[in-house]
Amino acid sequence: MTAPGTPGLTSPGDAVALEVAAVVGAHRSVVRLDDGPYGTIATYLPGRRLVGVRVGLPGEPVVLGVVLRLGRPLPEVAGELRGQVAALCGGQPVDVVVAGVE
Amino acid sequence: MVEATPSTVPSPSAPRLADDTTHGRTTIAASVVQKIAGIAAREIAGVHSMGGGVSRAFGALRERIPGGGTGTSNVSGVAVEVGEKQAAVDLDLVVEYGASIVELARAVRRNVIGAVERMTGLEVIEVNIAVNDIHLPEENGTGVSEIPAPPVTPRVE
Numbered sequence: 001m002t003a004p005g006t007p008g009l010t011s012p013g014d015a016v017a018l019e020v021a022a023v024v025g026a027h028r029s030v031v032r033l034d035d036g037p038y039g040t041i042a043t044y045l046p047g048r049r050l051v052g053v054r055v056g057l058p059g060e061p062v063v064l065g066v067v068l069r070l071g072r073p074l075p076e077v078a079g080e081l082r083g084q085v086a087a088l089c090g091g092q093p094v095d096v097v098v099a100g101v102e
Numbered sequence: 103m104v105e106a107t108p109s110t111v112p113s114p115s116a117p118r119l120a121d122d123t124t125h126g127r128t129t130i131a132a133s134v135v136q137k138i139a140g141i142a143a144r145e146i147a148g149v150h151s152m153g154g155g156v157s158r159a160f161g162a163l164r165e166r167i168p169g170g171g172t173g174t175s176n177v178s179g180v181a182v183e184v185g186e187k188q189a190a191v192d193l194d195l196v197v198e199y200g201a202s203i204v205e206l207a208r209a210v211r212r213n214v215i216g217a218v219e220r221m222t223g224l225e226v227i228e229v230n231i232a233v234n235d236i237h238l239p240e241e242n243g244t245g246v247s248e249i250p251a252p253p254v255t256p257r258v259e
Contacts, residue, residue: 037131061126070138075223078128086125093126101134 013055017043020085021053024064027084029077031067034099041065041097061093062086067100074098130222132184139191139229140180142217146209148201150237152179153194189224196235207231 024030033052035042041063043050054063062085068077078096085094143149179194191214197206215226 070141070221073223074130074134074221075128082126082128093124095126095129097129097131098134099131101137 013057014043014045016089017045017050017053017055019088020055020062020064021050023084023088024052024066024081027077027081029069029072030081031069031102034065034067034097036063036065036097036099055089059092061095062089063095063097065097065099067102068098070101074101128223130184130224132182135182135184135189135191135218135222135224136180138217138221139182139193139214142214143180143193143195143210146206146213148198148206149195149210150198151196153196153234184224187225188227189218189222190228190230191218191226192230192232194232194234196237197233199236199238203233207233 021033025033035051041052041054043053043055052065056062064081064085066081068074078098081096082094086092140152143152181192183190193210193214195207195210197203210231211229214229218224218226
């Protein structure tokens with residue numbers, strides 16, 4: 001788990017994005033993070049591209065791109081993810097894009 | 103439209119909106135609806151396979167192209183249109199010989215609507231079913247071919 005203040009991160013949003021990615025990836029209904037239909041849901045970190053999470057400027061929604069496991073209603077899973085991520089991001093709106101299912 | 107509140111009006115720029123809350127939007131990709139509809143249709147006994155002549159040919163071709171199956175139409179025989187709150191599904195089916203096609207279509211439609219509405223929260227406005235072919239049991243050597251051939255007795259001794 002990368003703590004905020006890790007050297008090399010260019011903005012405070014990057015640390016939040018890493019935390020969000022870890023929390024979302026650990027959810028049991030999430031198969032993997034996905035960068036979405038046009039590959040736009042990603043955070044550009046020094047040296048790598050973190051797919052599936054975009055943390056915008058304050059006031060902009062946080063965007064998640066996920067591939068979910070079939071079995072539970074998708075809006076329900078999206079709601080859970082939204083709650084977990086909103087708690088990390090200080091209650092910002094969280095857009096969830098279900099890019100695929102497996 | 104007496105008590106229309108501006109906060110509940112979805113923004114027109116949202117491409118696929120299944121669930122609009124003040125906490126954020128949930129967007130469900132068309133390929134998700136397509137996959138769920140395909141699985142639900144195949145669940146019904148009597149559906150042999152899916153896809154019409156053209157889509158089966160393209161599907162066979164697409165399987166050979168790397169990355170060709172990752173687009174929106176990787177499920178053969180299922181076409182979907184997904185809007186903000188609603189979805190429409192078109193299915194191409196190949197049915198088993200002996201199934202009542204009317205009953206089968208009804209069962210497929212019920213299962214697809216149930217699965218898509220339950221899983222995605224989208225309202226399914228229509229499921230159009232085209233039966234493109236019928237599968238005979240002997241075509242794949244299943245069923246009829248299990249009957250043993252009559253023993254060949256020589257005519258002369």
